[in-house]
Amino acid sequence: MENASKALIIAGAILISILLISIGIILINSGRDITSTGTSGIQSQKIQAFNSKFTAYEGTKKGSEIRGLIGEVNASNAVDDEHQVQVCTPITDITSAGSLNSTTSYTVSVHYSGTTDITNKGSVIAGPDSVKSEAGYIDYIVISTPTTSTPTV
Numbered sequence: 001m002e003n004a005s006k007a008l009i010i011a012g013a014i015l016i017s018i019l020l021i022s023i024g025i026i027l028i029n030s031g032r033d034i035t036s037t038g039t040s041g042i043q044s045q046k047i048q049a050f051n052s053k054f055t056a057y058e059g060t061k062k063g064s065e066i067r068g069l070i071g072e073v074n075a076s077n078a079v080d081d082e083h084q085v086q087v088c089t090p091i092t093d094i095t096s097a098g099s100l101n102s103t104t105s106y107t108v109s110v111h112y113s114g115t116t117d118i119t120n121k122g123s124v125i126a127g128p129d130s131v132k133s134e135a136g137y138i139d140y141i142v143i144s145t146p147t148t149s150t151p152t153v
Helices: 004-055 063-079
Strands: 060-061 088-089 105-111 125-128 139-144
Touching: 004 063, 004 105, 004 139, 060 063, 063 105, 063 125, 063 139, 088 105
Parallel strands: 088 139
Antiparallel strands: 060 105, 088 125, 105 139
């Protein structure tokens, strides 16, 4: 009888130990979920901060403003090896920032890594020969002439 009661006490201790270990594992896993959620939020903010430097120039801009964009791209590329941005144009008259006419309006469009396929980006006027970037980051900025639409009557 004495052996049976000791066996029950030992079995109970083992069950309690297993229960405590299971609770510990559950707490560790929930902590990982919280950490990964916080990390993804920080990553999202980093992407947004990086992209906001260039999205301010999106739309129809004068050549003088685009020179500022090219300066921003060059500065960003100099300090960030992981996320390179390239400024391209299909306009054959533009070969560098200096060949942009200050008073002419151009259309600036941004393209995000892994989301868009650029068929006619043209020649590179700023940035590296090839870009390396992560999904969600801007990797190409294309400068083209604005399209003028004829009103229908």
